[in-house]
Amino acid sequence: MVRGLTAYTLHQYYCKQNGVEEVFLQADLGDDYAIEFYRSTGTTPESVVHFYYPLHM
Incomplete structure (x- = not known):
C-alpha cells in the first residue's frame, strides 16, 4: 500500500x-x-459507460 500512496502523491504533484x-x-x-x-x-x-476498440483484430 505504501507504493500506491507514494505513486498517488508523486503523480498528483507532477500533474x-x-x-x-x-x-x-x-x-x-x-x-x-x-x-x-x-x-x-x-x-x-x-x-x-466506457467503450474500447481492440487494436489487435
Missing part, C-alpha cells in the same frame, strides 16, 4: 506542476477495494 486540472481513473464495477480506495483519496465518482 499540478504541469497545469493538469483533472485525471480520470477507472475502477471496474465489483472491484470494491479499488472503488473504496479512490473514494478515500477525495475523488468524485461518476456513472459512465
